[in-house]
Amino acid sequence: MNGFPFFINLLINGIVEGLIIALAALSLTLVFAVARFANAATGDYMTLGAYAALGMQMLTGASIVVNIIVAGIVTSILSIIFFRWVFQRLAGQSSVTALVASIGIAFFIRSVLTFFVGHDQYAFKIPVTRAINLYGVLIYQADIYLTAVTLLALGGVFSVLYLTPIGRRMRAVADNFELARISGIRSSEALIIMWAIVGAVSGIGGVILGIKSVIMPEMGWDLLLPAFAAMILGGVGNPVGAVFGGLCIGIAQELSSLVVGYSYKIAVAFLALLLILLWRPHGLLGYKEAIR
Amino acid sequence: MKAKLRLSPKTLFCAMCLSCLVAAVPSLSTFAIAQDTFNIGALNPITGAGSFYGSGMQQTILFAADQVNAAGGAGGRTLKVFAEDTQTQPEAAVLAAKKLIEVNKVQAILGTWSSSVTLAVMPLTEAANIILMHNSGAPEITTENKKGLVWRFAPSQNLYGRVFAEVCRKNGFKRPATMALNNASALGQIQVFSKTWKAMGGNIVESVVYEPKMPTYRSELEKVLAAKPDVIILGSYLPDTTILLREWYQTGINTKWIIPQWAATPKLIEALGENVTEGIITIFRQENTSPAFVTYSDLYKKATGKSGSDNLYAAMCYDMVNVLALAMEAAGPGASVLQINSKIRTVADGPGTEVYSFAEGKKALKKGPINYNGAGSWIDLDKFGDDAGSIFTWSVIQKGRYEKKGNIILK
Numbered sequence: 001m002n003g004f005p006f007f008i009n010l011l012i013n014g015i016v017e018g019l020i021i022a023l024a025a026l027s028l029t030l031v032f033a034v035a036r037f038a039n040a041a042t043g044d045y046m047t048l049g050a051y052a053a054l055g056m057q058m059l060t061g062a063s064i065v066v067n068i069i070v071a072g073i074v075t076s077i078l079s080i081i082f083f084r085w086v087f088q089r090l091a092g093q094s095s096v097t098a099l100v101a102s103i104g105i106a107f108f109i110r111s112v113l114t115f116f117v118g119h120d121q122y123a124f125k126i127p128v129t130r131a132i133n134l135y136g137v138l139i140y141q142a143d144i145y146l147t148a149v150t151l152l153a154l155g156g157v158f159s160v161l162y163l164t165p166i167g168r169r170m171r172a173v174a175d176n177f178e179l180a181r182i183s184g185i186r187s188s189e190a191l192i193i194m195w196a197i198v199g200a201v202s203g204i205g206g207v208i209l210g211i212k213s214v215i216m217p218e219m220g221w222d223l224l225l226p227a228f229a230a231m232i233l234g235g236v237g238n239p240v241g242a243v244f245g246g247l248c249i250g251i252a253q254e255l256s257s258l259v260v261g262y263s264y265k266i267a268v269a270f271l272a273l274l275l276i277l278l279w280r281p282h283g284l285l286g287y288k289e290a291i292r
Numbered sequence: 293m294k295a296k297l298r299l300s301p302k303t304l305f306c307a308m309c310l311s312c313l314v315a316a317v318p319s320l321s322t323f324a325i326a327q328d329t330f331n332i333g334a335l336n337p338i339t340g341a342g343s344f345y346g347s348g349m350q351q352t353i354l355f356a357a358d359q360v361n362a363a364g365g366a367g368g369r370t371l372k373v374f375a376e377d378t379q380t381q382p383e384a385a386v387l388a389a390k391k392l393i394e395v396n397k398v399q400a401i402l403g404t405w406s407s408s409v410t411l412a413v414m415p416l417t418e419a420a421n422i423i424l425m426h427n428s429g430a431p432e433i434t435t436e437n438k439k440g441l442v443w444r445f446a447p448s449q450n451l452y453g454r455v456f457a458e459v460c461r462k463n464g465f466k467r468p469a470t471m472a473l474n475n476a477s478a479l480g481q482i483q484v485f486s487k488t489w490k491a492m493g494g495n496i497v498e499s500v501v502y503e504p505k506m507p508t509y510r511s512e513l514e515k516v517l518a519a520k521p522d523v524i525i526l527g528s529y530l531p532d533t534t535i536l537l538r539e540w541y542q543t544g545i546n547t548k549w550i551i552p553q554w555a556a557t558p559k560l561i562e563a564l565g566e567n568v569t570e571g572i573i574t575i576f577r578q579e580n581t582s583p584a585f586v587t588y589s590d591l592y593k594k595a596t597g598k599s600g601s602d603n604l605y606a607a608m609c610y611d612m613v614n615v616l617a618l619a620m621e622a623a624g625p626g627a628s629v630l631q632i633n634s635k636i637r638t639v640a641d642g643p644g645t646e647v648y649s650f651a652e653g654k655k656a657l658k659k660g661p662i663n664y665n666g667a668g669s670w671i672d673l674d675k676f677g678d679d680a681g682s683i684f685t686w687s688v689i690q691k692g693r694y695e696k697k698g699n700i701i702l703k
Binding site for chain 2: 006009010013016017020114118119120121122123127128129130131133138140141142209212213214216218222223254257261262263265266
């Protein structure tokens, strides 16, 4: 093997893969922080986003940027609909009830999708370009754009969370639901904004995953496990932790392939998760009431 | 409440008799139907990775069965087809097979595609003692075929692996590397390729096994490319091939590819465009130049509007129905599934009058033994139930079209 450049390439691959996981993990952790349950429909929100962008591309031939924005909006709206229709009615029930409901929503979305689009694979019509080769380190142009979009999306979410009044209210609800209510914060408003953000992040993540790989009905669901792991690794309910956890899992997977080969790299990522949790049971950046 | 549930022995006896009678009625009625119809399940990959072939396969089973019925049926029975979708996934295939066996009472399942699907369905058909005819490649299917009820109409990966080595040699490649998706079929293909290639005195510069359903295969690719192969032999399916080739093109590193055609379908060209797929060598099975292929091809065109050569798995399905029907005819009226099964090799692979259709075979069987020469191959079922009678072909994708370059016949 080519030594150092090869190692750097692995690292880059890990970061790109980690960023995709990070978007899913961020979406998961936001729901966990504010609504207090693990939203198993996250993966299928992503799938839906990818298909929404694909549909837009097929119908209008619009540029990929427009498609990404449309995907974010469509998934946001759907996310709010499911909140009003299902999760709002389950408020006050145990988190297991909401979890089971979210699994139901996941299957519902996938079944409706496959009914209309089938199980065939689709791909975005984007010209494939050659990578930039810097002394053996390969930089894919597509990866640069994808990383930029991911960082923009992450930046947007964090700006809303930490720089706006509504973000402050959301964090207050996450911190202490009862206290926030007593202080006059309308929790339903904060929840709707949270679900809109969750939808947008998932939708954008789905398009990026679709551009990287191929669009199939199971694409989002298959990403759910690493996303859960990333959320737990970073500390449940902590948005920065989710991104950090996603990157850790992505990089751990790719670098471990040097030692254990490619078939076991997924297992190694989870072994790392196990060891870190033994050392820090609340996750790397975890502490109680994480969003503050 | 409790008093009501207490039954006297007499009532209990009456109830038992009644329930026996009720249970017997439907089984009596299916028995009556089974006298003049033979139920077969068309279990095909209508959706999923095999969808490019699946619906053509299913329509072929339907028109082939119609043809048999139009010729007066087989062994005094008409064929009735129940169609199901495997989704090219073992879980969905098992559910569909269960339904076919338990609800539709099928006595044969035809046309499973992809080895993981066939391996998942096999235990069910074996337990029910019914015939399974499939289009999958994994060598394991042969070893799991304990009762001799499983028949392989597509070439085993044992054959494909050897063909890959032969095409690699013919093109003068010296430094092949291999990449295999981690499933029974692809691993089998690559293992046989490696064994054959090494036996030819060749050397393999790198080999990687990769996992399905990953968003990227860059690291796997870069490891293989670092060994500077002049060709990469791929054992794969369509989705992973799409991701792999896109990422390979982005690296800008020049190498050739030899890919099975079930992974390098026109969908791949559609997804990646002509530039990326230019020069890819694909390997597939050649259609059989027999009158059976002509008949199949005409019917296929009528049923689907597409050319019969586009879907050789459908041609194999055509042969499945004909071989099964001829075996039923040879076994005679009222024969059991096992009796029919024992006649399959006799009609398809025996010495006897060469026949190309069911109607011809039915007539010839009255005079003596027959040998069915099919649309997909001339059918040469070895002692394990695998068809060894194939001509393979290799093509190069040029400007988005498959240009045939040559045939390979294994000795």
